[in-house]
Amino acid sequence: MVNPMTRSTNSASRRAFLVASASGFAGLHFGMPQLTSAAEPPYTQAAAMKEQGGGKAKSVILFFLCGGASHVDTWDMKPQAPAEYRGPFRPASTAAPGLQLCEHLPQLAKQAQHLAVIRSVCGTVNTNDHHAGYYYNLTGHVPDTTFKTEGNDRRPYADDWPFMGSVVASRRGDRGGLPNAMTLPHKPSKAPYTRPGQFAARLGVEFDPLYVQGSLEEPLKFQVPSLVLAGDVSADQLRSRQQLLEKLDVARGQFENSPIERTWKQHQERTLNLLLSSQTSQVFDVASEPESIRTRYGTGINAMSLLLARRMVEAEVPFITVFWKENEALKSKCKSAGGWDTHGNNFNCLQNYLLPEFDQAFSALIEDLSQRNLLDQTLLVVNSEMGRTPKIGDPRSGGVGGAGRDHWTHCQSVLMAGGGIQGGHAFGSSDRLGEHPAEHPLTPADIAKTVYYAAGVDNLQAHDGQGRPYNLLEEGHAIKELF
Template sequence: MQRRQFLVASGLGFAGMRFGTPTSAAPRKKISPSRKPAKSTILFFLCGGASHLDLWDLKPNAPSDYRGPFQPIETSAPGVRLSEHLPMLAKQAHHLALVNSVGATVNTNDHHAGYYHNLTGHIPDQSFVTKGNNRTPQPDDWPYMGSVVASRRPSHPNLPNAISLPHMPSRAPYTRPGQFAARLGVEHDPMYIHGSNEEPLKLRGPAMSLEGEITVDRLTERMSLLKQLDSARRQFDEFANIAAMNQNQKRALSLLLSSQSTSAFDLEQETPAMLERYGKTINGMSLLAARRLVEAEVPFITVFWKGDLNRLGKKCKSAGSWDTHGNNFKCLKEDLLPEFDRAYSALIEDLADRGLLDETLVLVTSEMGRKPKIGDPRSGGTSGAGRDHWTHCLTDVLAGGGIQGGQTFGASDRYGEFPLKSPVTPGDITHTVYHAMGIHDLMAYDKLDRPYHLLENSKPLTALF
């Protein structure tokens, strides 16, 4: 087995040693017996900045240069209305809680800061203002919410506690901050599973199978030799780094020797009808894999929406995802919303049918909403029919994990520009995820054993439960 593959399998690739120093996690508090915590969370992140005004928070009474052509429709939940282009999801609305008042103070109004804020729950620091999209992940960043959950759950016997798929946003060197464990320690970084638009059923874990003439016995022998080398090396290296390396080596070995590691991503085991229900796209198949990982009891799974630059880049004036600077309404109606509607409604329906929704929290969010006033100067202004970035207001959608479905929480103003009623922050949403997962003690310790709080100045939205 190649050394490079072994390191990548352990999660030590790009998302590895450069993004944090190992720390010790604080002990977990006992959970209140009033509600069982969720066993898993699926985060569905709509990369690019999905238009809250055209999916969840339509404004049919706003002026035409704000509201756009889409109309709201009734759903399975009285009072909850969705875009007319989400008909399959409308039948599952009784499971959904829409939070229409998520606001932010990110004055950069760009992707990097939006990712960081909504993935960690922390307001981006001044470096995001000065560096913009050149602001790369840093060792002292606040940790990704998935890494926090991973650190507070017992280690999975065969798989990492946090898994992200089908890609790592965005292409290097512009990797988005906020998706790594950072100061919490690289041992809590997610493992990345990769897929492509061309072969959506082939989700590839990094070196999750033995190659060439390497057998299980030979791999075990090599691990024995590696332990001897590690013992000789300890006197020269910092202990904390060696401890992290050893933990990741153990994780890699578990991945390689366990049949569960590969079977969890084998979508060919699903029926043709199930594949068709999710839709044979990379995003649909990633959500189906997420359901399989829930069944395998992985605590935190993230699906980062994968765009299609070749097909939609020119049409939408973007990287092919939800960053609809141009042709916002055509791109949504003809491409993005049909795929999203099928895949996300399938996930909610599938989890409910299998009795897994009550113990699985599903969160849909994005790095930002879209500017309420139609027209982006970069794509021809009003005639380009695009919506620009807008970090000041967006809608998050939660389901399962103890959430009471069929409700709308908070409200934006008449134009959808700013939260108006019951305003909340990305930190409150992150705190709600921790609450659903039964994580109430948010103290951690750095390498000098100094305590720090993982998420101050926020509160869980307990009214949703």
């Protein structure tokens, strides 16, 4: 099997690299074979879901809590479970009668009338690890055996199933301007351990997200590396389309015999449109937001990423993904990469760092969208690659004394709001310990189908390179009771 992440691009010049990776479509490297053609004809909102509740989401924001958020310490607490399971956190009432969340989510509690808390998702994977968890939750497809045989060496492949954001993007047609799928503020995880599942893969590289980068040090600054000009191309030269095309034609020669040839024109045109568009720089300029709004979201990169996501909704970008940016200063404190992978010191890390940052930023996003009358047309989804062990104590971090929770793919929760979702309630339940789904058991395929339903994507047929039709996701059903 060809591994596109390791194919050589040594022959590519700096300028050719700029063009081929335009708008971040090179989530996979450029030597990859294009195994399949694009999806079916462009989606039209009016002809999509006609059933009540479906098809209302013009945009989707997926907020993915990298590392694996503990469901039993946040939105599916078990106060009646034994002490070795429930931990020290207490459930608290919210603005939605009967719906309780962790006491350390006070601002989200005030927005709970908008929330649907799905507590019965089983994303069991054969490795119980991050790579497979990402893939299952981002694509809706059960990871294949290569995830078990290759472990963390399992790279994204060209024939993987596509990211749900790429599927939505493929159905919206070419709108001009910003791409249909955008991801920020980073690409998980650090190379060479790039997480599978976040790319268009077999759907075609033209549907890969545009990757926008942000940093902990400069949270107001966002940039797209693939749109940074080469040193010998000035802004004046860029404005001269003819001069730029002459430079691109020289660069193109290096790719004449590559499989990416047939998408070259699309990438070239998209690059020019983005580089010449005033909308691109305007959308990324979060510093132009009033200070009061920025303060409401918070000062960190994850907060500013959600604020940028709101600006992308205003620019009518169909699918925006915000991958939680880990803070490496927390690595030793939480026995993690600095995110939600709390192998050790789970409760202090959640209470002092992770939950306050999440609570402020995500509640601000809901409030902001609601005040701008954008929430009903924007589906918000909070997910992660897994839950965490309901029983406290990870042997890798000192057992019970280390106060950590290990990986747990057998049960997790998903939050949804907006986009036609009826808020203020929980759907499904886990068992008394939070170990497995009990009422209304679901899988990541059901979550993906629910996203498609909300976004009005009712045609999941695509064609492979030989023109043979196939279904992008046969498993799962939309949770229509949420709408």
